[in-house]
Amino acid sequence: MPRTDASTPRILACDVFGTVVDWHGSVMREIAARAPAIDAAAFARAWRAGYQPAMARVRAGELGWTRIDVLNRMILDTLLPEFGLAAMDEASRAELNRVWQRLAPWPDAVAGLARLRSRFMLCTLSNGNIGLLAEMAKHAGLPWDCILSAETFGRYKPDPRTYRGVAEIFDVEPGQVMLVAAHQDDLDAARDCGLQTAYIERPAEFGADAPKPVVGDAANTLHARDLTDLADRLGCP
Amino acid sequence: MPRTDASTPRILACDVFGTVVDWHGSVMREIAARAPAIDAAAFARAWRAGYQPAMARVRAGELGWTRIDVLNRMILDTLLPEFGLAAMDEASRAELNRVWQRLAPWPDAVAGLARLRSRFMLCTLSNGNIGLLAEMAKHAGLPWDCILSAETFGRYKPDPRTYRGVAEIFDVEPGQVMLVAAHQDDLDAARDCGLQTAYIERPAEFGADAPKPVVGDAANTLHARDLTDLADRLGCP
Structure with missing residues (x-):
């Protein structure tokens, strides 16, 4: 795994419902x-x-x-x-x-994740159960390196043991993990555990007729329009 | 997931050390x-x-x-x-x-697994920890749909909760899961839990200078020379 500097994460842990799939x-x-x-x-x-x-x-x-x-x-x-x-x-x-x-990925998701995977260990961190996430990945072609779930830890997000658990699984410091999510409360809980955070705009998460504010908190490490934009910001080819 | 008949498994759960990698x-x-x-x-x-x-x-x-x-x-x-x-x-x-x-896959493994993945949900069931298996898969290009580990269940094989746990994760009957392994004791424990079993010959597991008997028990559901042979036997394109 390339590591360009101390602040570059090694592991990207992605929320799934709303962030990756519609x-x-x-x-x-x-x-x-x-x-x-x-x-x-x-x-x-x-x-x-x-x-x-x-x-x-x-x-x-x-x-x-x-x-x-x-x-x-x-x-x-x-x-x-x-x-x-x-x-x-x-x-x-x-x-x-x-x-x-069978949830459909957002249009940018498969290509964006493939680029992110080329430079980072790319895993899920979702409250969805492992079997659900594996079936979804197979159906939608989501290229995870590893499926991690609330089920892996026996606790639902935002329990700190889920966020810290990702770091423990990969034997890294919490700051070497970046949570990627479209929900500020999820990112806030991850930051409280020492993780880096990337906010993904998903204005149509609740439907095009019910647009969601996508400002994101200034405390997030990164703010990206979508997953291809995140790949750009993280220097992925 | 195609299912040709009642006895065709839906999930292939693969032992890793010795079975997939050398x-x-x-x-x-x-x-x-x-x-x-x-x-x-x-x-x-x-x-x-x-x-x-x-x-x-x-x-x-x-x-x-x-x-x-x-x-x-x-x-x-x-x-x-x-x-x-x-x-x-x-x-x-x-x-x-x-x-x-960083263990190297057996020469047939990457191609064999890719064929198996085209028809089955393909996961690991290894005593190796999740992070180790994910790093290995990324390094060697092993195309898992899902990484399951003793760590997922908090028990080491041959604890029955690991074999039954795979069926629970995917909400299927134990008989819809096939354990793929080069070790008869692992397969025996899986069969005791109701799983199907596929024995993989790995005569050089302990080195070419220390050949291992690869007879396998007649009670195994399938006996295959290697993972491409298993893909043939399971009708994978």
Whole structure:
């Protein structure tokens, strides 16, 4: 691994949902194909909105360690009746739940990650479970060197043991790891653990009709428009 | 993932040291380059021979969870004086210990794995730690979909939780996972957990001067000469 100076990271740890893949557009398209009558964008946002509270139940110990695949399915089962889809059968629910393994990468993601991988150890650090992330990578062609997950550490982000855990896995100092994410709260928690941080703008994360502010905090090590821009800023060929 | 019939596995979980990479030849070459006067083949075998007893100390609870990188270094520090190399300095020891991240693949491995990956979810299941396996894959170009390790499960093979853990990670039945290994004891333990098994012949695992019997047990699901032969037997293009 080339190391140009002390401040160059060795390991890039990437958040995935929203940062690398477009969960909103992908879920919306699959819902719209199955249930043309409902508000697919609202369904996608509601499904995703259930995610933080579900993980909070795990963090609080109310639920034992539970994979995102299972949490997503619990949320889905709650949502379907609210959207008039209570009649959906078991096989269709299981199939729909796997949409999270089929999320489409943002247009810059595959090329950007391939360039980043040419200079850095490129891994995920996602709350998505290992199997989900591996199926997604295979489906979308995401060129990870290594899939690390909350499941690897038995804790969900923003638990410090996830961020520090990446450094421990690779036997490096926390400052040699850079978290790459489109969410400032994730980056803040990583910085508190000594990691470098790269903010990625994803204004359409919640849909083109619901643009997200993408200012990013001045304390981030880098601010990039997308993953190809990050590759430029990190000097990747 | 294509599935031709009920008995076709979905997941191939590969042992790594000896099965995919030639630890004996790689360690021997690095030792010979550093210390031309010693018996490099004997050094390589002695280093590897320390591995099972070291893991046994972890399994017995005598040591807490300890990564192979650390166990290898403990063994190295014991071996060096025995081979007249007690004077080796700290930086050289650390550098030599990383030889396990630089092990060369067997000549068939990269091409064989790439073919296997075209039809199966291809992961490691090694006692090597995650960081070691990721560095090795990057160095040698091993095309894993996912790196799973004893470290993922906090237990060393042959603990049943490692074999069953692969099935749990991918939410499949144990019979949909095939362990690929050059060691019958590893395959036996996997079969006891319901996994399919593929024996890979590696007669030169301990050196060309110390050929290993490669008969394999008739109970194995498949017996293959090497990883390209396994790709043939599994119908991979």
